[in-house]
Amino acid sequence: MPRPLSDRLREELDEYLRREGSKEPPEEAALAAYLHDCAQRSFRDRIFDAIRRSGLADVDVYSRAGISKSTFSRIRSGEVPKKEVAVALAFVLGLDRVQAEALLGSAGYSLSRANVGDLIVRFFLDRGVHDLLAVNDALYAHNQPLLAGVQA
DSSP, rough: OOHHHHHHHHHHHHHHHHTTTOOOOHHHHHHHHHHHHHHHHOOOHHHHHHHHHHHHOOHHHHHTTTTOHHHHHHHTTTTTHHHHHHHHHHHTOOOHHHHHHHHHHHHTTTOOOTOHHHHHHHHHTTTTTTOOHHHHHHHHHTEEEETTTTOO
16 A cells, blocks of 8 residues: 655655755745745746846846847736746846746746756856856857847
8 A cells, every 4th residue: 555645755855855964854834835935936927026126127128138028028928938038037137046947947947957058058147147148159159049139
């Protein structure tokens, strides 16, 4: 007879925490709150929260990211943009890698360690370099797709 799912999950969580070097499992309430937050935050919610925190005007954000006003409007309406657009927005907003990965995750994307373009993006995010032209130069030099329609 299989054990209840909650027991199996608890054991897997305990094993994960042991491997990661943590001595104490997270409090159940904190874990539940984290899972609820992650499940409820859409790309649209995350991007517009980040824009508000940045203090930039919408026009500055989409201009610097090199995307059209209509694309930005579709994002505002809840449409999920292409990965390259989402990454460009993360750079324009000055997000660090953890924040950028959370934003991308809410759109169903990730930064893979098996993709040269994603590694280049991670490299710049890890170093706090948010210059889209520099990122695109590096992507171009390694024959990778460029981010959005970056304008000078």
